[in-house]
Amino acid sequence: MPSTLAGFCEFREEIRKSRFITFAGPVSSPAQAQAFIEQHSDLNATHNCWAWKLGSQYRSNDDGEPGGTAGRPILAAIEAQDFDQVVVLVIRWYGGIQLGTGGLARAYGGGANKCLQQAERVLLINREAFSLACSFSELALVKLRLSEADALIEEESFTANGVQLGIAVSPEQLETLRRQLADLSRGRILLHSSSAN
Incomplete structure (x- = not known):
């Protein structure tokens, strides 16, 4: 049964000198998801990559990373853990060492996964x-x-x-x-x- 988040959560890690911070939160509309992304994005960071899912609606963005290496892995993490009505933003500060497309997908998807795994879940009741x-x-x-x-x-x-x-x-x-x-x-x-x- 799908769940959403009880509230805001974050996860931080460093991968080969690049710093990653993941923020996630519950949302009830695309506008609310967009507002969350704008509120928590860091314009001084190298990339602000994100994904959100609301029922059958979803969107993701690689924010300058190679196509499919950031937004899609974040969305896959949301779906793999059966979350809905959730937005996830992963911010990266580039540390000088390239991670390659596989490394990027693992970093973004992994950060989203770890953030969501430690978060408190709320079952979504079908109404x-x-x-x-x-x-x-x-x-x-x-x-x-x-x-x-x-x-x-x-x-x-x-x-x-x-x-x-x-x-x-x-x-x-x-x-x-x-x-x-x-x-x-x-x-x-x-x-x-x-x-x-």
Whole structure:
């Protein structure tokens, strides 16, 4: 089952006089991955190589290293350890000794692997998207029930009649949550599948 990272992690090593620092973190969008890369890149370093994976979306960058020797090995490390919603940045300061294409791939992929291996993992729960509407007076109770069901509130908008929520809930919790919401609203609060829209 895929995992993401519990938080930021880093790993440092020196390989034949080149210094490598690997940073990794959890992300929930391509924009967030790009922001992580920009925030942690060192413009004084020789190379800032990276990869990220979000479900079926992924990107990688060799940042001037020979094609396929940095970004792809970093992405391979993410996939090999069954990570998702993760970004990894490997920064290199060149030390004067060339590593060759195989050495570069091992250095970048190895740094990513070691960083991810020592990191704390969080299992990604498969959740489905639903929407619901409730009155203002029911909102606090609805949020309590959502929290108990480990559901995520992804959207919240106020209307003339109350509140519209976009939520994500695991299939295992779905029927319990449906019943609880129906009970607290005398059957008025219904979950509508967002995938049907």
